Amino acid sequence: MYLVPERAIAELISARDCFTAVEQVFASMARRSAYNFPVIREAIGHRDALYGFKSGFDRDSLALGLKSGGYWPHNHERGLINHQSTIFLFDADTGKCKAVVGANLITALRTAAAAAVSVAHLARKDARTLGIVGAGHQAGFQLRAVLEQRPFGKVVAWNRTPDKLAALEKIAVDRGLEFQAVSLEELGAQSDVIVTITSSFAPVLENAVVKDGTHVVCMGTDTKGKQEVSADLVARAATFTDEVAQAVTIGECQHALALGAKTEAEIIEIGAVINGTHPGRTSEREVTLFDGTGVGLQDLAVAEVVLRSAIEKGAATEVEM
Structure with a gap:
């Protein structure tokens, strides 16, 4: 299993890579080749936080996994961004966890990419x-x-x-x-x-x-x-x-x-x-x-690109499970 830390993400993916990954997964969803599982998002009753899971599977790319995290509105008091999350990627053939990827920047990039895709096709x-x-x-x-x-x-x-x-x-x-x-x-x-x-x-x-x-x-x-x-x-x-x-x-x-x-x-x-x-x-x-x-599939699509880049560039740490 690979670990890709949050601090490495910025050097592993470009805005163009994010745009392409998100555009492709939206197309796959419309073809019914990919689907998101029901979202869980709840107030946890602590620090006014919202916490949940987004997950899905893309049969075209075999991206399978979930993003866990949420919104902590008081994080600025600790010098942290309010959105905190982590992505877990699984091998679609075996079910084994293949990677844990920091998801704070990925979430920001994939959200921006979705907006950009809509502008490219509708504005x-x-x-x-x-x-x-x-x-x-x-x-x-x-x-x-x-x-x-x-x-x-x-x-x-x-x-x-x-x-x-x-x-x-x-x-x-x-x-x-x-x-x-x-x-x-x-x-x-x-x-x-x-x-x-x-x-x-x-x-x-x-x-x-x-x-x-x-x-x-x-x-x-x-x-x-x-x-x-x-x-x-x-x-x-x-x-x-x-x-x-x-x-x-x-x-x-x-x-x-x-x-x-x-x-x-x-x-x-x-x-x-x-x-x-x-x-x-x-x-x-x-x-x-x-x-x-x-949607969770956005996160998984971008995380898969990040993982491949991290392995190629030696930025991923391999650990035994």
Whole structure:
């Protein structure tokens, strides 16, 4: 069995590798060659933490395993990021554990890659202004990944505490892009693509501020009760997701369905667009929305790439079980 420590991950995989791995596993899911097992995510009654498991199996790549971890909201007090997790990979032929891989950076990279995949396949080709709602740890990863998908010239951003936008501004300015901190109304009026990445339990982005033709990427809702955008925005948009079963239970779509504003049949897997069995965006004025709930297969796909790279580069430690 191999151990790949968290500290080694950054040197073992690129953003392009993550994009390809996530795109391929979404396509495999839509072909029903890969499937996720039911998610377990619970409040543990200690340190206000959420803890759980995401797991799955891909028959094409033979990726089998699980990610264990969750969200510890007070970790900043200890100098740690709030999301903490570890991936366990198993041999699909024998069931033996073949690797334990640090998953904090992998989680950030695969989440950003999912957003990037949705932009690549659903945003208008002439999208030039990117809006970011939220400025937490994950926001920078989202910004870097999405900027690669269109020739954006400007980034506009909003956060409840505007001083936290400085990190996003640096990313934009380092790439030679204009950056502006704006109100949510201004953000909606200017943006061709909007990425929401918050931990909100009430709508932050309202339907009324989003202009026609926008692609909205909702990446923060992954738990029952969370909500980043108004239900009528989900109802208005052509809605896509990583996995429908998660979207309707723990994703952004849960609220629109509860109100009867959207049906499960109206939610399309992004893999169908990747595979060419669904057209995706159907007009320049259509609002599209990606409900990124985060599936275990994303983690496994990226972890498999990391493991191969770690073995090749001598960064994995082999141990006896």
